Amino acid sequence: xxxxxxxxxxxxxxEGDSTNFxxxxxxxxxxxLHWYRWETAKSPEALFxxxxxxxxxxxxxxxxxxxxxxxxxxxxxxxxxxxxxxTYLCAFGEGNTDKLIFGTGTRLQVFx
Amino acid sequence: GAGVSxxxxxxxxxxxxxxxxxxxPISGHTALYWYRQSLGQGPEFLIYFQGTGAADDSGLPxxxxxxxxxxxxxxxxxxxxxxxxxxxxxxxxxxxxxxxTGELFFGEGSRLTVL
Numbered sequence: 340x341x342x343x344x345x346x347x348x349x350x351x352x353x354e355g356d357s358t359n360f361x362x363x364x365x366x367x368x369x370x371x372l373h374w375y376r377w378e379t380a381k382s383p384e385a386l387f388x389x390x391x392x393x394x395x396x397x398x399x400x401x402x403x404x405x406x407x408x409x410x411x412x413x414x415x416x417x418x419x420x421x422x423x424x425x426t427y428l429c430a431f432g433e434g435n436t437d438k439l440i441f442g443t444g445t446r447l448q449v450f451x
Numbered sequence: 452g453a454g455v456s457x458x459x460x461x462x463x464x465x466x467x468x469x470x471x472x473x474x475x476p477i478s479g480h481t482a483l484y485w486y487r488q489s490l491g492q493g494p495e496f497l498i499y500f501q502g503t504g505a506a507d508d509s510g511l512p513x514x515x516x517x518x519x520x521x522x523x524x525x526x527x528x529x530x531x532x533x534x535x536x537x538x539x540x541x542x543x544x545x546x547x548x549x550x551x552t553g554e555l556f557f558g559e560g561s562r563l564t565v566l
Contacts, residue, residue: 345493370551371551380559382454385556388552432550432552436507436551437501441494443493
């Protein structure tokens with residue numbers, strides 16, 4: 340059974356703080372790592388799809404890094420804003436399957 | 452907009468009843484996925500369609516669950532003889548091509564409560 344783990348489970352920060360969380364996944368048979376943001380009462384929305392070891396992606400104040408050899412990805416949010424409050428999900432894609440295996444998510448709350 | 456649409460958004464039913472959940476994917480997306488999220492868990496894979504055929508149904512928990520996509524567009528997830536443990540948010544997602552690198556576009560989910 341493939342295990343995708345995310346930490347921390349939840350995080351409370353003040354507006355303006357920078358924060359980061361971790362996604363751990365199996366290092367064998369890696370094909371892709373996805374990050375999604377899921378705001379309450381909305382649909383999950385893709386942030387990044389990463390495929391190469393050492394990949395770094397950025398979208399505004401949010402960035403992500405990928406280490407496929409050791410099986411982890413970090414998501415960073417610089418200068419958190421209340422609108423960043425959401426659950427952040429990572430998902431692992433293996434080479435011989437089309438399905439993604441999701442972690443349980445990190446729930447971020449940013450207080451003004 | 453032209454996003455993924457799921458109906459109903461909420462469904463409350465009694466144990467033992469039959470339920471259908473519908474997903475209307477983004478036009479032109481050949482791949483369609485059903486996931487289920489139970490409280491405190493991440494989305495759990497149920498089934499994946501490529502066109503009209505179920506390419507991978509390994510996540511369906513038992514034979515009470517069945518899904519169809521007869522014309523390669525709209526999909527229906529069918530649950531027979533519902534049980535309280537089936538209570539969850541059922542998420543549908545579509546992807547332009549599918550595969551592990553294909554970005555998923557999700558609907559808002561159907562929240563199923565089995566009393």
